[in-house]
Amino acid sequence: MNSKLTRLYYILNGKFKHITQSTHLKKTWYGNKGGGFYVAHQFINQNSVVYSFGIGEDISFDRCLIENHSCTVFAFDPTPKSIAWCKNQVLPTTFYLKEYGIALETGKMPFHLPKNKTYISGSLILNNGVSSQDILHVQMKSFIDIANELGHKNIDLLKMDIEGSEYDVIDGILNSDIEIKQIVVEFHERFFQNGKQKTCEFIQKMKSKGYHIFGISDIFEEVSFVKL
DSSP: OOHHHHHHHHHHHHHTTOOOOOOOOOEEEEEETTTTTOOOOGGTTTEEEEEEEEEETTOHHHHHHHHOOEEEEEEOOOOHHHHHHHHHHHTTEEEEESOOOEEESSEEEEEESSTTTTTOOBSSSSOOOEEEEEEEEEEEOHHHHHHHHOOOOOOEEEEOTTTTTTHHHHHHTTSOOOEEEEEEOOGGGSTTTTTHHHHHHHHHHHTTEEEEEEEEETTTTTEEEEOO
């Protein structure tokens, strides 16, 4: 089933009726089909700062932003395979890899590696895709510590593809004094028995801080928010 038919199927059966667009803006899909997000491109320029949490072995989203706007992207990933992959790439000059991830607090934390050794993405959250025994301790930092370390008070776009941890870190992001224009996130509600509830709570928190959904991928996992 192609993505358009998948979207129609989900709409008709109401599986993702809790994820609905609440504002209409010009938007463009940045990145490849499986690793991208909708972006309100009119709010991005060469002076923009982008935080990209979770990169795996796919920086097509980050490359599109840089190619189209000459902006600066700070990418974050503590996964050994991801770090090694990045070091073997010819990276854009305004792409900066930070070898740590985002968490509630700063410190070394247990990081679950994928059960399938051919996969890349690990997680702080024990879910059905990662091992309860194959664990590394990796450096993680809180959002406010990251922003303070890098000297940013304003972020034009923040992306999260962090394998279920999005539900844990969003409070620290929204309750900081950092102004963020766009937040795009891949929801991993499929990892949790109460995943739908977690997504609903996430969306409500975003609404309470003035964010509106303007873009939703065909599979209803990649969702884009803007603060108007």
